[in-house]
Amino acid sequence: MNLFASLRTALRALRKNKLRSLLAMLGIVIAVGAVVATVSIGQGAQAKVAQQMESLGTNLLMVLPGSISTHGVATGSGATQNLTRDDATAIERELTGSVAAVAPISRTGAQVVYGDQNWYTQVQGSTAAFLTVRSWPLEQGEAFGREEDASAAKVCILGKTVVDKLFVPGAPVIGEQIRVKHVPCKVIAILSAKGQSSFGQDQDDLILVPWSTLTRRLIGTQSDAVGQLMIAARSPSQVDDAERDVTALLKQRHHLGDQADPDFQIRNLAEMQDAMKQSTQTIATLLASVALISLIVGGIGIANVMLVSVTERTREIGIRMAVGGRSRDILVQFLTEAVVLASVGGAIGLVIGVITSKWMATRFDWPTLLSAPVMVGTMLLAGLAGVVAGFYPALRASRLDPIDALRFE
């Protein structure tokens, strides 16, 4: 009997017992549906978590000036002033392979005044790259560029907290003049709210100004030293590459030998990265085990129904054998029935899973991600479950003695 004929025979047999076939399929339908839906939700969540992690800075490197030790007394890190704007420019220009952006940052505290309101906050001087590196979008207005930095323009970008402290709600903010220390600055943009950092610090309590505005006008120095460099690697996985490249370049620029201790420190958020990797793996393992368990349960359902079916159709098997059906033909027939059950169940489950995932995406506003490999893989697994579940019942059918089978009542 060829494959096409056995397929037709199987379909015919399954149609004759619609309710039973449906019940047999149900397990696989639910299994595949649940797997597709949960995996799509899981992957959606994973993608969102990854995105959030990135905004927290899993791809970030921080370069701080190192410590120096004079006559055996070591200072803490950051005590020297050996990181410069030129270092930042060099990294940006030469390490395009692993580094996406470099933001030189210097800080000072300052009293800010607008009208009859005043507030003490931290002023950070940097370049426009700061917003890219920290993945910090603007809520209103436009950022300053190279020109403002070069000319030490009197412009500033306000953090959300500073806006709340200085301005009446609803009052226009962009274009207003505020005084930072004694320097009048024009507000050109507002940062979007970031909330607290993981250490409970209010991240929105700051003012951002061009780096030269901070150093030349607010601090009043001609030094090129920067407080730190914040570097964004091209991706979280390239952080290690970026760290290696930056170390090599800075050592070279600072005339240090390969073996010498660096006069700067590089820190990254490796812990956070590890946590992210681990959580991703946990989710993947969890989903895989759920998928496996439900497919096993679905397979057991099919095996159960097929066993009953073989017993009930013993006489049919006897007839088929009497008119020339070989053991192999009987085996193939029942195996085909099981695989058809599993595949049709899998297909229905797939449709239900996709619909459920889309419905949850719109109804609960959950991010879902339907990936083709998962869907194809689940279908293949369902088919495999059919083969495994159908094999024993089919083998039993094929080993029946034709005389006994014909006599079976």
Place this chain on the structure above:
Amino acid sequence: MEVKTIEKTYTMGDVEVRALRGVSLAIHKGDFVAVMGASGSGKSTFMNLVGCLDKPTKGNYFLGGTDVGRLSRDQLARVRGQQIGFVFQGFNLLPRTSAVENVELPMLYQGVGGKERQQRAAEALARVGLGDRLDHTPAQLSGGQQQRVAIARALVNRPTLLLADEPTGNLDSRTSVEVMAIFQELNDQGLTVLLVTHEPDIAEHARRIVNFKDGVVLTDVQVSPRKVALDELKKLDEEEADAARKAAV
């Protein structure tokens, strides 16, 4: 076909049952043999062996020159499919399956293509007078019609040997005679028929009657005078007509 001193022994628990104790029989092409005997005489066991559903414990069974006793399970299935047609007492049709699909079944296992299958099945059904009932399921057919579907199924692969195991056991006397008419017609066309029955009336339609008792052949005689089913049918028709006339008067 020829069987030579075949024996068949079953083990049921601790008891050995010697169902056949050395049976030798030759049936030539075109013969029509009725096998008779009480239950337990070994006639069913003999039938299963001849039908290649079982293998003898001892002895040889030659079917058209091949020693069937030496064949594997799958080879036996092949012989059944190509050379033997079965007709059973309980019809043994697939339930909820149309007549034409039932008749197609043996061809399915011989790799006959779909179109040819349908055509040959329809032809076989027409030959047994069911050309207008192709799509009826067994439940929609009378006992006689079901048995005729079974005969069509037995014939569709053009076997050399037709085995009928109590084919009239579940049928009334008129339908039984109709079925025997079909067998006689097929036999006249050259088909070898082996019929198992315990009704002497039915056995007398054969050319030869073999009696089994306790696993051996008791008698083996030619039938004369032989019953002709078509004549009996005519007689039955006349009787019915008479009865109808009397009732009318």
